Amino acid sequence: MKKQVCLQCGDIGFKTDLIHCAKCSNHSIHRYCMDVMPKNKHESVLWLCDDCEKEKKLPDKSLPRKTKLKEKIPIDQEPNKNQEKIQNFSNPLIGFRKVQSLVHESDVIAMPLIRSLWTGNFLILHNKSIYKSVDGISAFMSSKACEKVHKEAVLFKQELKFELFPKSVLWPKKFGNSEPSDDNIALYFFPSLLQKQNEGIYDCLVFEMIRDDLAMMASVENAELLVFTSMDLAPRFKRFQGQLFLWGVLRKKKTRH
Structure with a gap:
């Protein structure tokens, strides 16, 4: 069969x-x-x-x-597609511009930049035990992210140690109950082109996170890296080149007393 x-x-x-x-x-x-x-x-x-x-x-x-x-x-009241408008961009997460920008009605969709900023391994813990190790992951900066993302990503260690959490625990308050758009992506994570044999492990991780409604967090040099699956994005952004993927945002480290 x-x-x-x-x-x-x-x-x-x-x-x-x-x-x-x-x-x-x-x-x-x-x-x-x-x-x-x-x-x-x-x-x-x-x-x-x-x-x-x-x-x-x-x-x-x-x-x-x-x-x-x-x-x-x-x-007679439909907006002109070529009309430009001014929008204020404000985002409490790290790496998104807080400036006034001229944008077109048909805003350009974010894309991962061609060169990766980091290639390394994910060591994933769950309840303080090793859950999964995924080698050969590359991080690409979003075309809509700013220099802060670049500065932080190049400081990533070879092995990023993640902890798995229910997605609701890590979900940024800014997103609320809505599905984020490509404006909210700081980094894209894909299997390295040089280690294609790891694609299956990567896909399995994505599917498991979707199935169990999970997200991941890693403490990096100056921030916390939160990673979600693309199924959490608005429909038009759920796939890149037909595939589901992992994406991340950087959040200021919480002060622990």
Whole structure:
């Protein structure tokens, strides 16, 4: 029998999280790979693959929704796409500019810069015991981050020692209940191109963090490095080149008495 893989990530991943097409049962997708992720692993999900979705007629109720949106912005009041506006950028996390900038309505999406700032290993602890070691990880600065991120990342030790926590413990207050955008990414973490054999271990870590709703924290030279999965980002930023990934922010160290 042919093994079914996720249509989105192309991997078997966690078999228990595979959802099969409700019509043909020939295709599957992981719960954590869906654009709108189910609230929990027990939630019933009705999903159709692309082929079955095309055969299915679109419901009429989708039309009024578009009309409603259009009614809110009359044609003669629609903003000019080329119009520039001034926005104040303010972020309590380290490495994001607090300046006035001219931005276009269609803001440029953040990208990892070409050269990595750091390549090393993740040693991950859970309840003070070694949980996993992931070798050959590279950190890339976001094109929207500033010099503070660069200065801190180049000081990272060869081995970063992380502690796993429930995501809710590390989630920055600034994010609240919303899904962060690419504006909030300081660093991207990917498997090193020179050590491709570690991609599977990296992917496994990402999937486990998603499944168990976890995040990681490491104490670095002048800050705390918080690492989350891309499933915590807004839908359009969840994947880079079709893959889920890890991203990080830097937070001022908390004073301990």
